Amino acid sequence: MRIMITGGLGHIGSCLIRQIPDQHDVIVVDNLSSQRYCSLFSLTRKITFLEKSVEDITVSDLGTVDAVIHLAAYTNAAKSFDAKSALDRNVKDAKDLALKCVHTKVKAFLFPSTASVYGSDVETMVEDDESLINPQSPYALSKWKIENLLKETLGNDTKFIIVRFGTIFGSSPGMGFQTAINKFCFQVSCGVPLTVWRENLEFMRPYLGVKDACKSIIHLLEGPESYKNKTYNILSGNYNLSDIIESLKNKVPNLELNLIKSPLINQHSYKVSDTKIRSTGYVPTQDLNEEISNTLVLLSGIK
Template sequence: MRVLVTGHLGYIGTILVPMLLKRGHDVVGLDADWFEDCTFTGELADVQNIRKDVRDVEAADLRGFDAVIHLAGLSNDPMGDYRPQLTEEINYKASVKVARLAKDAGVARFLFASSCSNYGASGDNFLTEDAAFNPVTPYGVSKVRVEEALHELADDTFSPTYLRASTAYGLSPRIRFDLVTNNLTAWAFTTGSVYLKSDGSPWRPIVHVEDIALSYIAALQAPRDLIHDHAFNVGTTTENYQIREIAEIVHDVVPNCEIGFAPDAGPDLRCYRVDCNHIARTLHEFKPQWTARRGVDELYQAYKQVGLALDDFEGERFKRIAHIQKLVAEGRLDADLRSNA
């Protein structure tokens, strides 16, 4: 297939694109590349890049593709909280615009990077794809609204699919340190403290970034009737953990570290467990390869190899919100996060 991947230079995209190429797909990327100075390790796949803000996508950018994998957007809750109106503009309005243009251009499949953040504050019951939404952040709200809009666009010619990823972790060329497993492992390695910013009680489903990429490939290659207007919780049901359990795994893997709590550590409203049996039963090519313990060991070995320091992952190079604020302060982005180049 000829596939357009928006956000292909981000955390997931830099893992997904090589996997698509390996399977013989013709891949083009579209990315504003805000994080071009933030490559952590490895090389990026060499594919054609439409360097463009997702808000500025035009009909011509979508023509000739069999599928769009839409990853682009403000990628987490701190970024979403930075200026909530931008989350609505970029994550919601721009996503719906891209989908409408794709439909008008004859694109048959539209795979949307949704999130289990849709479930938000949902307690400790296992949630299937039919569970009620209860988002508690602008990021989660934006994902819910896009799913609703895409459902309205679905018809005999346009098949949207909603990949609701569990909380990601794992090594990527464009690594994110704001993700709980990556962050706790980084704190443990650099300071000797598995540093919890909540009381550790909330539940989270977690999934390795490579397994997220596998879910897109499985959906892309599945028969249309299996994925048309369907949502999938992406992960493995056994990979639901309380935050303190992730901290204990990090403690077991990283030598000479202890578990500690931030002075203001308290309960987190975001608490949910998800059932991932639907994707396992439906998309037979989706066979997750990673567990939390194996992923923490991968991160620990990578941090050792590059000599990761606290200032790296808590500073403006690799911390997403800090890097964006740096680009704004330098005038490379304006207050609306548009390029001044």
């Protein structure tokens, strides 16, 4: 299989290009706007690298591609309330790329959405009940818009796979620190007190190790046709914020916690079910406590 990965030097992409089995050819597309040149260091496989934005991908670029993994996007949910133009660009880029894939008969288009599209008082979220959809941020709303555009545009010659990822944690060569757990690890390593919304301490959310995310992508792309034209929740586990804080305290006993009152981005506490993806034989293996330890070790040189 010849696989194109957009945004392939980012947090997930830099891990994915190292996990995809060698029998597949990999094309990485990244405009290097995040300056993650380091994601290309010490690769043990050969890849094709295209330095360009998604909008500049041509039909010719897609001519021999069997599958597209569309990771490229603006991804900061907390700051998305002030990023309308970037989110609009996410939607337009995804739609235009999907149309090019249809034109060139790319067989599969995998899109990472987010479990943040949910927002209901129902305790457990499942993929195929749209009554549970209630995006709580502009970022989540843009993901939901793209999901619907892909379902309208794809499904025949080009099949879609939509994966609703939990909040990503864990290290990778192009690691990011804007998501909760990784950001907390960095702040703790720098001796910065953690500022946490008091109301959010016992709220439950789905979290996903970056290696589990990559494993799920490979599993679904390599699987039978019956896996396609479907949506899957992907997570390593559902955790309370207090579980994460406790794990950090066990490793950094002098951790300072600053509890404040503040409006929440997402007003709902919920679990996400991954029964659907598990029924295909996929099982997540990353452990939250172990990955927090690993990230803190990577940052242990900071005084």
